Amino acid sequence: MAARESTAEVKKRAGRVSRALAKLYPTARISLDFETPWQCLAATILSAQSTDAGVNRVTPQLFKEFPDARAMAAADPRHVEELIVKTGFFRQKTRSLMGAARKIVEDYGGEVPSEMEDLVKIPGVGRKTANVILGHIFGKPGFVVDTHVRRLTYRLGFTKNTDPAKIEIDMQKILAAEDWTPFSMRLILHGRQICIARKPQCEICAIANDCPRIGVGKSVRRKEPNP
Numbered sequence: 001m002a003a004r005e006s007t008a009e010v011k012k013r014a015g016r017v018s019r020a021l022a023k024l025y026p027t028a029r030i031s032l033d034f035e036t037p038w039q040c041l042a043a044t045i046l047s048a049q050s051t052d053a054g055v056n057r058v059t060p061q062l063f064k065e066f067p068d069a070r071a072m073a074a075a076d077p078r079h080v081e082e083l084i085v086k087t088g089f090f091r092q093k094t095r096s097l098m099g100a101a102r103k104i105v106e107d108y109g110g111e112v113p114s115e116m117e118d119l120v121k122i123p124g125v126g127r128k129t130a131n132v133i134l135g136h137i138f139g140k141p142g143f144v145v146d147t148h149v150r151r152l153t154y155r156l157g158f159t160k161n162t163d164p165a166k167i168e169i170d171m172q173k174i175l176a177a178e179d180w181t182p183f184s185m186r187l188i189l190h191g192r193q194i195c196i197a198r199k200p201q202c203e204i205c206a207i208a209n210d211c212p213r214i215g216v217g218k219s220v221r222r223k224e225p226n227p
Contacts, residue, residue: 005157007174013210014158014174020206021186028185030132033059037112037137038069038104041122044129045096050087058084070110072101096124114138127165135181143168143180148191155195157212 005013021028031052032043039059046055062083066072072080080094087093100122104112112133113119119130131142145153145164153159159170175183194201200216202208 010158011174017156017207017210018175018179018183018186020210021183021190024206025186025189028182028189030136030185030188032056034063036068037133038067038072038101039063040133040137041100041112041125041129042072042097044132045100045124046084046087046093048093049089055087058086068110069101069104069112072097073105075101093124099123100125112137114140116142127168131168131181131184135185141177141180143171143175144184144188146188148188148195149184151197152187152191152195155200155211155214155216156207157214 030044032040032047033056034040034043042062043055043059046059062080065083066075066080075098077094077098080097081090084090084093084097103122104110107121108118113122114134114137116127116130116134119125119133120127125133128144128146131144134140134142135144145167150162150164150167153167153171154162158174159167161167161170171183172180190207191197194205200213202211202213202216205211
């Protein structure tokens, strides 16, 4: 929280930020391509240390050959590695994909579970991936914390924590549950396009007046248009 703000004031500010971001990014969602819960899980695992565009280039063939968890569980790991090599860390990702597939087949009948406590038991699935699945597949509130969200929530003064799980808890306290997924998705887009790590574009930022710019230096407010 920003200095000297009450919890009520932080909630109001978060609400203003949420509404402003909703106008900028009305249809915000992850930019990974998928059609099924398994494909969402697999694509999110592949997105670690890779761009979404890079993942989207390899998943069409991957999903064609291994469309579900049962197919992936029975795959030749060397072939999976060949298909996903361009996403980086392909050996570890192959182990995660195949481990996740086996867990889903053995413990959940081949279907991706819809509860957080089950999702995080799956190899390669942490709370970030679980929240993506909850929010985008099952329509359940899930606050996704990636590198952009971690940076922007701190910069905005909504949390003092750097641990993703603690950030998630902090944000759940100041946002309505129905805003958790869309707000986090919009922060990701804003972090990529405007609030860039090395050079935030505060002069054109729609939420600059509600941002204390923690860790950025002297605060600069957004220029208002001449009347």
